[in-house]
Amino acid sequence: MNKKGLVLCIVFLLCAGMVMAAGSKESATVPATAGIGTPDKPVTVTYLCKDVDPVTDAQQLGILEKDIEEGLAKQGTYVDLVILSAPTGSYATVVPIAFRTGQINPDLIYFQGNDQPLAQEGLLEDLTPYIEKSTNVKAIMADHNKAAMKNYPYLLWLAPARVQIPVMRSDWFASLQSSKALLANPSVDNYYALFKEIKDKGLAKWPITTDGGILKLDSVFNHAFGITATIIKENGKWVYSQATDATKNKLAFYAKLYKDGLLDNEYVTKTWETMEQAFYEGTAGFVAGTAGDVVNVYNNKMKEAQGVELAVLPPAKGVSQAYQSIDVTKESRGFAMNADSKVKDAAWAVLEYMAGPEGRILDKLGLEGIHYTMENGKYVLTKQFPSWWAKFWPTMNGLDTSKVVGEVLSSPAIASLDAAAKYFAPDTNVLLPEDLLPLKDAMDKLYREYSTDIIRGVRPISDFDEFVTKWNAAGGTRISDYLATVLK
Known part of the structure; x- marks a missing residue:
């Protein structure tokens, strides 16, 4: 290579380095899940959960899907969330069977028991690497959640200890x-x-x-x-x-x-x-x-x-x-990811979003205009709010209640959490x-x-x-x- 060529090569490498550095600096402010899908081609993520039925509650769940999609889009992640109906019968019994036989094949699936054989067969994804790279999920995990995930990394349930x-x-x-x-x-x-x-x-x-x-x-x-x-x-x-x-x-x-x-x-x-x-x-x-x-x-x-x-x-x-x-050998219930899912990053993006500040408001306070209204920058809970319950993470962790007008949890509910902590036994x-x-x-x-x-x-x-x-x-x-x- 002649001297002129060598100089051009060095200039090129320096410019490339500057571009990469600039890109790295910019990506630091962007969620780890950004870059999934496009506005024209969002990634479809299917979700199945007990008592979350798009047939019996089409209106509110349709709004929920839309709100989650729009929230993720603001972060540069484009998904098409599809909530599925569970098979008829006892959820804890029929869902694992339907999943194993291929009758249902959701990307995200809530289990309420009978999931361990599926994990042992390699049908459920190890969530450890996703949690390690997460920001929101990791931030709201309680100690018993961390212990359970360490022992059994296939089922995630961000909730108070189930007492x-x-x-x-x-x-x-x-x-x-x-x-x-x-x-x-x-x-x-x-x-x-x-x-x-x-x-x-x-x-x-x-x-x-x-x-x-x-x-x-x-x-x-x-x-x-x-x-x-x-x-x-x-x-x-x-x-x-x-x-x-x-x-x-x-x-x-x-x-x-x-x-x-x-x-x-x-x-x-x-x-x-x-x-x-x-x-x-x-x-x-x-x-x-x-x-x-x-x-x-x-x-x-x-x-x-x-x-x-x-x-x-x-x-x-x-x-x-x-x-x-409290058993921390594994969660007794929670969300798993289908090991055969083709959209694992997008599926995790949904769980991660619902653990973040915007997701916590949506998950715990419900739908604007139905369960709360916005007044002077505050979330004012309506008479319909008590009918709402979290469709992802029941925990209060990560929820900023300083701008909430009304009672997110009643006094007896708070007392029950206090009692659970007071009379805790491993x-x-x-x-x-x-x-x-x-x-x-x-x-x-x-x-x-x-x-x-x-x-x-x-x-x-x-x-x-x-x-x-x-x-x-x-x-x-x-x-x-x-x-x-x-x-x-």
């Missing part, structure tokens, strides 16, 4: 003589006295109701009976708590509640809809709901139905005192390998059968010992041997 908090009508609670004793010492006996007084005074047909199972009751009573974790050590062995003496004692108490007419004798057939209806109408007096948003919904609907707010109650006190122990649990999952499923089915029959008086409490024998034969012994290799 079931017991509530009842505040006017009824204040009218009971047993309420003061309960607050002073929330023992199992004092809880029984509260339920008995509700029954004796004729306030409700059923002092307690639940939605087909006993998990909501367990959040109130597990620790009192010594069920402090999913897996506990008994007689020197790691075992699942369902097959322990502590659970036997708890089921005997539930059976007494049922026999004495204090536990809804129709609880087995109750769905969450009929459970809530019985609560609002006054047929039942005591339920448990997830801290934060769900308690908020319960409170708002009770105010609408009966004109009163809810009282938040503590967990029962005994061997220990806490609501259900869980001990492990993710089982795929070959042990069918055994655990069979064991859980056995527990549901025996526990339901014992509570309803179909079987005597003495049959619990028979259950333990069958439990161990079905896989309890084999899994205990495995747990011994994992838990030290």
Whole structure:
């Protein structure tokens, strides 16, 4: 190369470097997801979530799609968000099956259980690299979110720890003589006295109701009976708590509640809809709901139905005192990304946007003109606001409430979050390998059968010992041997 050519080459490289530097400086202010799609050719992202149905709620969800698309477009990301309808049936059961068989193939999919086998089959995307590069998602993750994602990086759920908090009508609670004793010492006996007084005074047909199972009751009573974790050590062995003496004692108490007419004798057939209806109408007096948003919904609907707010109650006190122990081996529910999605960056851009400042307003406050109006630069919540719930991230993290006029969360909802933090307990649990999952499923089915029959008086409490024998034969012994290799 001659001297002139060498000089031209150097000049070219210097100019290229300046352009690249300028580009780098400019990109620092642009979201990491910018550059996806174009105004003329947005990237289609499909989304599936429980109770988010474009058929039954076409108007509001159409506005939501448009608002998200416009918000992303302002950041240089162009997507066409399409909300899908879930298959008919129990969401937690039918959605994983439909996803595995290809009946549905969304880019973003909300699971409410039964996702672990899909992850083990490689059908769900590892979200770790997306989170590491994120700004918004990372900023609003709580410690339990971070721990769960570290253990199981396929399901993301930016929400307060999912704790079931017991509530009842505040006017009824204040009218009971047993309420003061309960607050002073929330023992199992004092809880029984509260339920008995509700029954004796004729306030409700059923002092307690639940939605087909006993998990909501367990959040109130597990620790009192010594069920402090999913897996506990008994007689020197790691075992699942369902097959322990502590659970036997708890089921005997539930059976007494049922026999004495204090536990809804129709609880087995109750769905969450009929459970809530019985609560609002006054047929039942005591339920448990997830801290934060769900308690908020319960409170708002009770105010609408009966004109009163809810009282938040503590967990029962005994061997220990806490609501259900928080499992961080994995999220029990949340959003996953389809491993076969062709638009993963665009799909993540939607989740990232909804975790950012604009997305938090949209997700938590709802739709302008319906759930809030803008007045003098402030978000003024309307009478329709209580009907809205977050379609992505239920957490309050990242939401600037300084310009909000109105109550985003009711006092009882805030109290439920405070109570969840006060009575927090970490869980001990492990993710089982795929070959042990069918055994655990069979064991859980056995527990549901025996526990339901014992509570309803179909079987005597003495049959619990028979259950333990069958439990161990079905896989309890084999899994205990495995747990011994994992838990030290």
